[in-house]
Amino acid sequence: MNDISKAFELLAVGMITVFTILTLVFLLGRFIILIVNRYLPEAPVVLKKSADSVSSISKKHIAAITAVVSKVTMGKGHPSHIEKIKK
Numbered sequence: 001m002n003d004i005s006k007a008f009e010l011l012a013v014g015m016i017t018v019f020t021i022l023t024l025v026f027l028l029g030r031f032i033i034l035i036v037n038r039y040l041p042e043a044p045v046v047l048k049k050s051a052d053s054v055s056s057i058s059k060k061h062i063a064a065i066t067a068v069v070s071k072v073t074m075g076k077g078h079p080s081h082i083e084k085i086k087k
Helices: 002-039 051-056 059-072
Strands: none
16 A cells, blocks of 8 residues: 555656646746737838849739738738749
8 A cells, every 4th residue: 555655746746847847837938928029019011122032923913912811810910022933
């Protein structure tokens, strides 16, 4: 009976330790994200327009892609580079 109680005690200590460490990692991650988002806002992205990309992709397609990305990411995402895949 002594071995079983020692095993359950070790199991409980291990589970509590893992839960505590994972909780601390989660809270520390949320805190870092909060601080970074508050004090280091994302700089606006300027799309570089090259002669190649402008001629190969129509303005309607660029508008559609931008609208889809904005809708899917709920306004938080913006395309930084659109490139036509050559087959």
